Amino acid sequence: MEMQKAAFMRGLDKMVIEEVPVPQAGEKQVLVQLEYVGICGSDVHYFHSGCCGAYKVDLEKDFMLGHECAGTVVKVGPGVEHLKVGDRVALEPGITCGKCEFCKTGRYNLCPDVVFLATPPVQGCYEEYIAFPEDMCFKLPDNVSTKEGALIEPLSVGFHAANQGNVQVGESVVILGAGCIGLVTLLACKAHGAGKIIVSDLVDARLEKAKELGADVVINSGKVDALAEIAKLTDGQGADQVFETAGSPVTIAQTPFLVKQGGTITLVGLAAQEEIQYNFAQIMAKEAQIKSVFRYRNIYPKAIAAVSSGAIDVKGIVTHEYDLAHIQEAFDEAVNNKTDLVKAVIRIK
Numbered sequence: 001m002e003m004q005k006a007a008f009m010r011g012l013d014k015m016v017i018e019e020v021p022v023p024q025a026g027e028k029q030v031l032v033q034l035e036y037v038g039i040c041g042s043d044v045h046y047f048h049s050g051c052c053g054a055y056k057v058d059l060e061k062d063f064m065l066g067h068e069c070a071g072t073v074v075k076v077g078p079g080v081e082h083l084k085v086g087d088r089v090a091l092e093p094g095i096t097c098g099k100c101e102f103c104k105t106g107r108y109n110l111c112p113d114v115v116f117l118a119t120p121p122v123q124g125c126y127e128e129y130i131a132f133p134e135d136m137c138f139k140l141p142d143n144v145s146t147k148e149g150a151l152i153e154p155l156s157v158g159f160h161a162a163n164q165g166n167v168q169v170g171e172s173v174v175i176l177g178a179g180c181i182g183l184v185t186l187l188a189c190k191a192h193g194a195g196k197i198i199v200s201d202l203v204d205a206r207l208e209k210a211k212e213l214g215a216d217v218v219i220n221s222g223k224v225d226a227l228a229e230i231a232k233l234t235d236g237q238g239a240d241q242v243f244e245t246a247g248s249p250v251t252i253a254q255t256p257f258l259v260k261q262g263g264t265i266t267l268v269g270l271a272a273q274e275e276i277q278y279n280f281a282q283i284m285a286k287e288a289q290i291k292s293v294f295r296y297r298n299i300y301p302k303a304i305a306a307v308s309s310g311a312i313d314v315k316g317i318v319t320h321e322y323d324l325a326h327i328q329e330a331f332d333e334a335v336n337n338k339t340d341l342v343k344a345v346i347r348i349k
Contacts, residue, residue, distance in 0.1 A: 001021050001022075002021065002022040003019045003020065003021060003022065004019070004020060004021070004022045004127055004128040004129050005017055005018075005019060005127070005128055005324060006018055006019075006020045006064060006126060006127035006128070007064065007065075007066075007126040007127070007324060007327045007346075008062035008063060008064050008126075009046065009047050009057070009062070009063050009064075009065060010062050011059055012047070012048060012049070012050055012059065013047065013048060013331075013332075013335070014328070015047075015327050015328040015331060016062070017324070017325065017327075018062070020127065022128075022129045023129065023130065023131040024077075024131060025075050025076060025077030025080075025131045026077050026078075026131060027077055027078050027079050028077065028078070028079040028080060028133060028134050028135070029077040029080070029131045029132060029133055029134060030073045030075065030076050030077065030080055030083050030089075030131070030132060030134050030137055031073070031074050031075035031076075031077075031129055031130075031131050032071045032072065032073055032074070032089060032091065032129065032130050032131075032132060032137065033071050033072050033073075033074045033128065033129055033349060034069050034070070034071040034125060034127065034128060034129065034130060034348045034349070035070060035071040035072065035146040035147075035150075035347070035348055035349045036069065036070055036071070036146050036147045036149070036150035036345050036346065036347055036348065037066040037067075037068060037069040037125055037126055037150060037345065037346045037348060038066075038068030038069070038150050038151060038153065038154065038343070038344070038345045038346070039066075039068075039330060039331065039334050039343075039344045039345065039346065040067065040068055040118075040153075040154065040180070041179060041180065041181070041270075042067075042118070042119075042270070043065040043066060043067075043118060043124075043331075043334075044331065044334045044335060046063070046065055046118070046120070047065060047331050047334075047335070048331075048335045052270065053270045053271070053272065053273060054273055055119055055120050056120060057120050058120065058121065063120065063123065063124075064118065064123040064124040064125070064126055064127065065118045065124045065126055066117065066118050066124035066125045066126040066127075066346070067093040067116065067117035067118040067119075067124055067125060067153065068093070068150050068151065068153040068154060068345075069090075069091050069093070069117075069125045069130070069150050069153075070088070070089060070090040070091065070140065070146040070147075070148075070149025070150040070152070071088070071089065071091075071130075071146055071149075071348070071349070072086065072087070072088050072089070072146070073085055073086065073087045073088075073089060073137070074129070076134075077131070080134045081134070082134060082139075083134050083137060083139065087139050088139070088140045088146055088149065089137040089138055089139055089140060089149070090137070090138050090140060090146075090149035090150065090152040090153070090300065090304065091117075091125075091130070091132055091136060091137055091138075092136045092137075092138065092153070092156075092300050093116055093117035093118070093125070093136075093153060094108075094109070094111075094114045094115070094116040094117075094136075094295065095114065095115040095116075095133060095136060096108040096111035096113070096114045096115075097111055097113040097114075100112065100113065106297065106298060107297060108297055108298075109160075109294055109295040109296060109297040110294065116295075126324065126327060126346060126348075127348075128324075128348055128349070138152070138300045138301060138304060140304060141304070141308040143308055144304060144307050144308050145315070147315060147318070147345060147347075148307055148314055148315050149304075150345060151314045151315065151317065151318070151343075151345075152300055152303050152304055152307070152314070154180050154181060154184050154317075154343075155184045155187065155188070155303045155306075155307070155312065155314050156295075156296040156299040156300060156303050157181055157184060157185075157268070157293065157295065157296055158181065158183075158184030158185040158186070158187055158188035158189075159184075159188045159191075159296065159299045159302065159303055159306075160293055160295070160296035160297065160299055161181075161185045161188065161243055161245075161266050161268045161293050162185065162188035162189050162191075162192050163299075164266050164291040164292070164293055165241045165243065165264045165266040165291060166264065167188075167189050167192040167193075167194050167241055168192070168193070168240075169192070169193035169194075169195075170193065170194070170195040171194055171195055171239075171240035171241055172194075172195055172196045172197075172198075172234055172239040172240045172241070172260070173189050173194045173195075173196070173197045173198065173239055173240070173241045173242075173243065174197075174198045174199075174200070174230055174239040174241070174242045174243070174258050175189070175197065175198070175199045175200070175210075175215075175243045175245060176200050176201075176242070176243065176244045176245060176246055176248075176251040176254065176255070176258075177200075177201055177244065177245035177246030177247075177248070177251065177269060178199050178200075178201035178203070178206035178207055178209065178210045178218070178342075179201075179206060179245065179246065179342065180317060180342065180343045181245045181268055181269065182199065182201070182206075182210070182243075182245035182246070183206075183209060183210060183213055183317045183342070183343075184314070184317065185243050185245055185268060186199060186210060186213055186214065186215055187213060187214070187312050187313075187314065187317075188312075189241070189243075190214050190312075191306055191311050191312055194241070196216045196217070196233070197214065197215050197216050197217075198215070198216065198217045198218075198219065198230060198233055198239065199215040199217070199218050199219070200218070200219040200220075200221045200226045200230070200251075201218075201219075201220065201221065201246075202220065202221055202222040203220075203338055203339060204220060204339075205319075205339055205340050205341075205342060206342055207219075207220060209316075209317065209319070209342050212316065213313070213316055213317070217233055226254070227254060227257055227258065230258055234260070237260050237261070238257075238258055238259050238260035238261070238263060238286075239258060239259060239260055239263060240260050240263045240264070241263060241264055241266070242255050242258045242259045242263065242264070242265045242266070243265075243266050243268055244265070244266070244267050244268060244269055245268045245269045246269045247269030247270045247271045247272070248269065248271075249271070249272075249274070249276045249277075251269075252267065252269075252271060252276050252278070253276060253277055253278055253279070255267075256278065256279045256280070256282035256283050256286075256288065257279070257282060259282075259286060259288045260286070260288075261286045261287065261288075262286065262287055262288065263286065263288050263289075264288065264289045264290075264291060265283075265288060265289065265290045265291065266290075266291045266292070266293060267290065267291070267292045267293065268292075268293045317342060317343045318342075318343050318344070318345055319340065319341055319342040319343055319344070320333060320340075320341050320343070320344040320345075321344065321345050321346075321347055322344065322345075322346055322347065323346070323347045323348075324346055324347070324348050327346055330344050330346060
């Protein structure tokens with residue numbers, strides 16, 4: 001039996017490398033040799049806290065994290081029609097039922113029976129090989145690297161956020177949070193033709209990255225009154241589009257005060273399972289809309305095309321890279337170094 005290296009969390013804050021069997025490519029599946037896997041904020045929550053939102057890891061068992069991945073097809077299973085050995089692919093990590101009302105109406109991200117990598121109890125992909133359905137593996141053009149391919153997953157969240165908000169050319173945008181999801185939301189809004197984009201965060205390194213990626217104005221909300229600054233920058237009107245990407249009760253509660261009359265708030269960050277005080281009087285008086293985001297749908301091909309065309313430089317969000325043997329160090333940095341680490345990726349091959 002052929003074996004491979006795989007990384008598992010063992011309890012909280014500990015990673016171990018184990019040998020596990022290389023899977024076989026089943027019907028309509030391909031075997032992908034993974035080359036890059038990103039570290040998502042959800043991975044960090046599971047690793048450090050054992051949960052993310054309502055999802056909890058069984059800490060009595062080893063659990064493999066990782067869902068942002070790309071690599072090269074090395075074997076094809078029976079019935080595979082559109083991929084061949086040597087194709088480089090980005091994997092969309094959710095396998096849905098295809099039969100429920102949400103799948104049938106194209107909203108498959110809401111499928112209640114989805115099997116999503118690294119969402120407990122489903123194991124993730126910090127491993128050398130994975131067998132995966134052909135129709136959820138998207139071929140990368142020659143000018144898109146597998147590192148960029150692994151970033152298509154978070155970029156798709158940003159695209160879905162911009163789509164949910166229905167961002168229009170020239171609209172003013174406020175993004176609360178400049179972590180990975182805030183940055184991909186920034187990139188997606190720019191690709192949609194947004195006008196002035198204002199990004200707020202507590203960490204200067206993240207704000208510098210936001211500026212580098214095209215934010216017009218950045219605000220350190222730990223040093224100045226963000227609401228007052230944004231009011232000044234929007235002539236007291238607020239922004240057409242407000243995106244909350246941090247999942248923080250504080251920034252979620254700020255959104256009704258930042259949105260313009262008739263504007264749209266899109267909640268992107270995954271909030272904790274707690275009630276949040278929220279001023280609905282502001283929403284009613286402004287006739288503002290509130291949208292929300294759960295993962296993404298029907299976006300991978302467009303996101304890949306946007307990267308290939310040069311419209312989006314998604315690799316610009318990466319600040320740290322580690323190999324699989326140093327995944328413990330990578331996660332330690334992700335937990336403890338909020339000052340410098342914005343986005344880390346694991347190089348598998």
